[in-house]
Amino acid sequence: MSTTMASMKTPLLLFLHWVLQCAVCRDVTLPAGPLYRVAGFPLSLPCVVSGHEGPRTQDFEWFLYRDNAGGLQMGVVSTRDKGFPYAPFQPRVRNGEVRVERDSGDAVRLVVQRLRAEDQGKYECYTPSTDSAYQGNYSGSVTVKVIPDTLQISYTRSLTGLPVPEGAELTLTCSAGISSDQLTHLSITFGKRGAAEASGSGAGEEVSTVREIISIDNLLGIVPGRSYKKRYDDGEITLEKRNGEGGQGVYVMRMRAVRPEDTGAYFCEASQWIRDPDRSWQKIAQRTLDIGNLTVQQLAESLSVTSSPRGGVTLQIGSPLILTCEVLGLPPEVDSGLLVQWMKRGSVSSDDVGAGGVEVEVARMSTDGVVSWGDDLSRASGGSMEKVAEGRFSLKLFSARPADTGVYRCVVSVYAGRANPGPSTPVTLTQRSEGVTVNLKTKDVLVSAVAQLPRGPLLKRGSTITLICNATVTTTGPAQVQVRWLRWPIPAPVLNKRQGSDVASPDPPVIEKPTQIAALMYDGVANIYVNGSEVSVDRLSAVSYRLRVHTAAMEDQGMYACHAEAWGQDPHGGWYNTGVKAESNAVTVYLYARAADLLLIPLVIGVSSSLFVGIVIIATVTCCFMKRLARQRAQK
Structure with a gap:
């Protein structure tokens, strides 16, 4: 039994020894074949050696067995012997058309810059031995088939180089096709060469940049360039394929609205692809066709916005106000959307007059012709904004009021090449007109206001507080008064002295922001602004206005005052705020404790x-x- 085991052990050990040796044997690897490549275009064959001894940098020798040479071996190029190439390859090796490029010490590639029909055959990559024992394989081979060049590319119309206005549509057409017995695919790329300032170089130095705009890849997928992805997602750049004559495909790229940065030299590139036995796609042919130069003329160089009447205008109250905005310099061949706004700065009803104050929007007309009004929604029924002609817009206020005084400007935002822009579409250019100053001839108006607390029993918690505001307006023509009641907290010294409620004090000091209690508008509408108390306001006579706080609580005591505003009537019967105001004296209201509380x-x-x-x-x-x-x- 022991003799049998010994006899089996010896072959097993020999097998294991052979396996270990083969694990470190020299191995030369090339791509699986056959490889189909196109005549006139580059061939690149990688060769990698592994499991070798000796130096890391290995030498390589390439041989060719031509199909028409009956298996005759021809030296192509060597990394260690300059005299290695056979006569047909010597001039090509000397001028670099055939060469070996080293990727690493044990990996190289044979490069044939321009493949010829006679280059078809079996290529062998041989690595001279640096091993202590000859084991493994020292060469590998792959078959290369050279197929004719059938890639064709053309364009129907080139760019003339004449300036194109910003926002215009650009259409480029490129035709391409291949005719091959092998299954190959075609990809098309539209691109642009332009000048860009080089980083890290001298100031003002420019370098040429190539940008891919959009492509149809070898699998018929649309691929936008990295710099053009957002424009592609927004639908501004498209690429479609059509069937052309002679089996060629017609590829049409459209750029919806060109921008200044689109200036440059445009080209169309067609590439032929094949799938190798290792399932990888390889580009085997490529042609580039220059379409021409594009120069985009910026809109800012031609656009101007003017408003009229020039300078200013002075009107009577109630007269119509008509302002006109004209947009000039828009390219007629570009269909652009316009957002037109009328802005106003300053008014007689505020402290901001003329160039000061905050600029507010009066009205706007969107790109689809919809008119909307600013904060003063009452103007929607008292005015209009219209497009009276191409590039000409008017603002009409049927009855001008003192609040309409100020400096008006027309602001135009242009969406070049986008007649109906979306909410996220960026504005191409915004320009403002010069200002038009609008003044109104106002009547002399005087307003006075006096607040008083009628005599009566002491006010206690739960009583009704009654205050009277006598407001008068002196002017010509009809007038009305709008009265507002305000309350301040009682100052500490006054509260400590426990003065009676009929003691009038000077105008309240501005210590805290007053609380607005109620208002009686010029048209008789009462507005109540406090929630905790029962408040009513009414008009006793032409000049007398009353405020009552029912079932008064301790928080209702304080210093009360009334503010009066004068409103006038225009010739059309409409009421307007004259901007003239008056503030009354302050009346202190103190609430005493009730007998039940005592x-x-x-x-x-x-x-x-x-x-x-x-x-x-x-x-x-x-x-x-x-x-x-x-x-x-x-x-x-």
């Missing part, structure tokens, strides 16, 4: 005193009892 004071004091005396008595009795009990225990 009766609670002795009751509370009596109950508190009784509790205190009882606690003292109980504590005294308990203490004495405990002391006596302690003495009795001590005697025992």
Whole structure:
């Protein structure tokens, strides 16, 4: 039995020894074949050697067995012997058309810059031995088939180089096709060469940049260039394939609205692809066709916005105000969307007049012709904004008011090449017109206001507070008064002195922001602004206005004042705010405690005193009892 085991052990050991040796054997690897490549285009064959001994940098020798040479071996190129190439390859090796490029010490590639029909055959990559023992394979081979060049590319119309206005549509057409017995695919790329400032180089130095705009890849997928992806996603750049004559495909790229950065030299590139036995796609042919140069003329160089009447205008109150905005310099061949706005700065009804103050929007017309009004929505029925002609817009206020005074400007935002832009579409250019100053001839208006607290019983919590505001307006023509009631907290010195409610004090100091209580508008509408109290306002006579706070609480006491604003009537019967105001004196309202509240004071004091005396008595009795009990225990 032991003899049998020994006889089996010896072959097993020999097999394991052979496996270990083969694990470190030299191995030369090339791509699987056959490889189909196109005549006139580059051939690149990688060759990698592994499992070798000796130096890391290995030498390589390439041989060719031509199909028409009956298996005759021809030296192509070597990394160690300059005289290695056979005569047909010597001039090609000398001028670099055939060469070996090293990727690493043990990996190289044979490069044939321009493949010829006679280059077809089996290529062998041989690695001279640097091993201590000859084992493994020292060469590998792959078959290369050279197929004719059938890639064709053309264009129907080239760019003329004449300036194209910003926002115009650019259409480029490229035709391409292949005719091959092998299954090959075609890809098309539209690109642009332009000048860009080089980083890290001298100031002002420019280098040429190539950007891919959009492609149809070898699998018929649309691939936008990295710099053009957003424009492709927004639908501004498209690429479609059509069937052309002679089996060629017609590829049409459209750029919806060109921009200044689109200036450059455009080209169309067609590539032929084949799938190798290792399932990888390889580009085997490529042609580039220059379509021409594009120069984009910026809109800012031609666009201008003017408004009229020039300078300013002075009107009577109630007269119509008509302003016109004209947009000039828009290219007629470009269909652009316009957003037109009328802006106004300053008014007689505020402290910001003329060039000061905040600029507000009066009205706007969107790109689809919809008119909307700014904060003063009442103008929607008292004015209009229209497009009276191409590039000409008008703003009409049927009856001008003092609040309409100020400096008006027309602001135009242009969406070049986009007649109906989306919400996220960027504006191409925004320009403003010069200002038009609008003044109104106003009538002399005087307003006065006096607040008073009628005499009566002392005001207590739960009483009704009644205040009177006498407001008068002196002017020509019909007028109305709009009255607002405000309340400030009572200052601490006044509160401590407990002055009566009929004591009038000077104008309230601006210590805290007042609370707006109520208002009686010029048209008789009452507005109540506080929620905690029952408040009413009414008009007693032509000049007398009343505020009542029912069931007053302690938070309703304070310093009250009324503000009066004068409103006038225009010739058309419409009412307007003259901007003239008056503030009354302040009236202090203090609420006294009720009699029922005062009766609670002795009751509370009596109950508190009784509790205190009882606690003292109980504590005294308990203490004495405990002391006596302690003495009795001590005697025992």
